[in-house]
Amino acid sequence: MPSQLSIEEVGRVAHLARLELTDTEKQRLTGQLNDLLAQFSQLQEIDTTGIPPTSHPFLLRNVMREDVARPSLSRDKATQNAPEKRDGNFIVPQIVEG
Amino acid sequence: MELYELAAHEAAAKLRSKEISARELTQASLDRIASVDLSVHAFVTVTGEAALAQADAVDKKIAAGEEISPLAGIPLALKDNLCTAGVETTCSSRILRGFIPPYDATVVTKLNDAGSIFVGKANLDEFAMGSSTENSGLFTSANPWDIESVPGGSSGGSAAAVAAGEAFWSLGSDTGGSIRQPAAFTGTVGVKPTYGRVSRYGLIAFASSLDQIGPITRDVRDAAFLMNAICGHDPLDSTSAPVDTPDFTKALTGDIKGIKIGVPKEYFAQGVDPAISAATRKAIDQMVELGAIAEEISLPYSEYALPTYYIIAPAEASSNLARYDGVRFGHRTRRATGHVDLFEKTREEGFGDEVKQRIMIGTYALSAGYYDAFYLKAQQVRTLIKRDFDNAFEKYDVIVTPTTPTVAFKIGQKSNDPLEMKLNDILTIPANMAGIPAVSLPCGFEGGLPVGLQIMAPAFGEEVMLRVAHAYEQANDWHRRRPTL
Numbered sequence: 001m002p003s004q005l006s007i008e009e010v011g012r013v014a015h016l017a018r019l020e021l022t023d024t025e026k027q028r029l030t031g032q033l034n035d036l037l038a039q040f041s042q043l044q045e046i047d048t049t050g051i052p053p054t055s056h057p058f059l060l061r062n063v064m065r066e067d068v069a070r071p072s073l074s075r076d077k078a079t080q081n082a083p084e085k086r087d088g089n090f091i092v093p094q095i096v097e098g
Numbered sequence: 099m100e101l102y103e104l105a106a107h108e109a110a111a112k113l114r115s116k117e118i119s120a121r122e123l124t125q126a127s128l129d130r131i132a133s134v135d136l137s138v139h140a141f142v143t144v145t146g147e148a149a150l151a152q153a154d155a156v157d158k159k160i161a162a163g164e165e166i167s168p169l170a171g172i173p174l175a176l177k178d179n180l181c182t183a184g185v186e187t188t189c190s191s192r193i194l195r196g197f198i199p200p201y202d203a204t205v206v207t208k209l210n211d212a213g214s215i216f217v218g219k220a221n222l223d224e225f226a227m228g229s230s231t232e233n234s235g236l237f238t239s240a241n242p243w244d245i246e247s248v249p250g251g252s253s254g255g256s257a258a259a260v261a262a263g264e265a266f267w268s269l270g271s272d273t274g275g276s277i278r279q280p281a282a283f284t285g286t287v288g289v290k291p292t293y294g295r296v297s298r299y300g301l302i303a304f305a306s307s308l309d310q311i312g313p314i315t316r317d318v319r320d321a322a323f324l325m326n327a328i329c330g331h332d333p334l335d336s337t338s339a340p341v342d343t344p345d346f347t348k349a350l351t352g353d354i355k356g357i358k359i360g361v362p363k364e365y366f367a368q369g370v371d372p373a374i375s376a377a378t379r380k381a382i383d384q385m386v387e388l389g390a391i392a393e394e395i396s397l398p399y400s401e402y403a404l405p406t407y408y409i410i411a412p413a414e415a416s417s418n419l420a421r422y423d424g425v426r427f428g429h430r431t432r433r434a435t436g437h438v439d440l441f442e443k444t445r446e447e448g449f450g451d452e453v454k455q456r457i458m459i460g461t462y463a464l465s466a467g468y469y470d471a472f473y474l475k476a477q478q479v480r481t482l483i484k485r486d487f488d489n490a491f492e493k494y495d496v497i498v499t500p501t502t503p504t505v506a507f508k509i510g511q512k513s514n515d516p517l518e519m520k521l522n523d524i525l526t527i528p529a530n531m532a533g534i535p536a537v538s539l540p541c542g543f544e545g546g547l548p549v550g551l552q553i554m555a556p557a558f559g560e561e562v563m564l565r566v567a568h569a570y571e572q573a574n575d576w577h578r579r580r581p582t583l
Contacts, residue, residue, distance in 0.1 A: 010458070013461050014458065015442075016461050017445075017458060018423070018441040019446055019449070019454060020439075021446065022446075025451075029454070029455060029458055032455055033459060033462065035516070035517055039404070039405045040408070040472060046399075046479055046482070048479065052478070052481055053474055053481065056307050057294070057307065058293065058294060058533060060336075063336035065333060073200055077200040078200065079426075081200075081426065081427035081428070083427075090426060092425055092437055092440065093434055093435070093437045094437075
């Protein structure tokens with residue numbers, strides 16, 4: 001269990017989360033996250049040996065439906081909220097060089 | 099009592115007896131919004147014209163002698179994280195400003211089919227993360243009982259609208275108390291159904307193993323009517339439970355003789371305002387007078403629910419909110435030079451402070467090397483919290499506690515102290531962890547502000563929960579009080 005998060009580590013997590021934080025934000029979040037981490041240390045008091053994790057309140061098996069075609073959103077509707085689009089496609093910055 | 103102050107079932111009775119029309123009811127709500135929403139700020143969007151058109155359609159049905167549902171013609175507010183086809187849905191976030199959903203949430207479809215009138219979309223803490231609406235990326239809503247106080251959150255707009263008479267009832271969503279806490283703060287009734295009881299299809303996801311849609315109403319009967327309409331299995335939500343929906347109004351018998359109530363001592367411990375503990379104990383005494391049996395119990399792992407929640411909910415949120423990347427919908431930065439830069443700047447500009455904090459904690463808790471220490475550990479503790487409830491419900495029909503540690507606080511009072519703010523949900527989070535249903539209903543006033551009573555029941559035990567809530571409510575008149583605005 002790490003004791004304290006450094007501002008550099010906060011920057012690394014921000015990149016994982018795809019958030020470009022300002023220095024002020026990084027500073028503030030470092031403090032806030034460390035406060036929360038201190039709270040989480042309470043959980044280490046609990047012996048959870050052999051206790052299964054709960055990922056969902058009730059045991060659900062995989063829910064399947066018949067593999068049949070059915071109507072879905074039209075291309076127009078699916079792209080209606082795109083900030084930038086052309087000919088029914090989403091426009092993004094160039095990803096591959098060349 | 100003014101028209102806009104009636105319970106929805108009272109308004110429905112007047113509609114059936116043709117004493118009033120759906121248009122008059124809808125106009126009453128819209129007029130009320132026009133006169134008080136400048137101080138209450140419950141609504142992000144008001145859909146007046148569409149509402150009046152819906153009302154006219156209901157009036158036509160009534161005139162033609164057609165059978166109408168108990169919801170038909172009654173104005174309702176929707177929390178603005180429920181997708182409404184063709185109507186902007188913002189989650190009170192800058193990142194979703196201008197987002198027009200291409201489809202309706204399942205609950206919206208169900209209410210539409212029942213002839214419900216949608217007067218507007220209600221404000222929330224951004225992405226439902228908060229307890230006061232102060233985290234809304236748009237504006238802060240006010241408590242109709244004291245406009246300098248918060249209405250609670252995250253469904254603060256939904257609760258304020260009902261308390262202020264701007265809508266007869268509303269839908270909210272509850273991940274850690276977001277229906278029950280604002281219901282407690284505004285003197286309304288708020289139900290978090292059993293996880294899986296209500297389809298989450300079209301509810302913009304926050305923490306998918308915890309989120310549940312539910313009603314906010316002026317009395318328990320109204321909550322039962324709305325539950326009848328929104329519950330049920332939905333093939334579009336693979337976590338929706340394949341169980342039948344009973345007629346919840348049939349559970350409201352007024353008879354609670356022999357009902358066994360567990361009173362967990364941990365929910366009256368330090369941090370809970372003594373006045374709130376006292377009001378809750380008085381309510382329990384009254385239930386005993388009505389024939390129930392109350393005994394003190396212990397739910398020892400509930401004290402760990404808060405830190406457990408602040409790992410699990412942000413972890414799920416960090417994954418759910420990855421979709422806001424400026425490509426398919428919502429805000430997009432104008433400053434991007436490449437694709438990663440596009441994601442990072444879009445999210446930096448679009449999300450507010452609280453959302454960023456939760457994405458960060460969730461990303462950290464799920465990151466390599468920390469998964470076992472945080473996320474797995476929290477999921478194991480969640481099992482222990484749930485087992486406490488399983489054990490208690492072997493002996494008891496319901497568990498009764500306060501809903502919140504305090505009454506509504508002043509706007510700005512806690513907004514700079516995230517830890518203090520999070521304590522608001524300490525008594526409501528355990529029900530989300532266990533997946534069980536819980537209701538908050540008014541049980542008194544403290545300093546002029548409403549106090550909420552929480553009743554929890556075993557999974558799919560909404561009937562006994564509502565029966566107890568209704569019997570208590572009818573023995574009092576808290577649900578008839580209305581704020582002066």
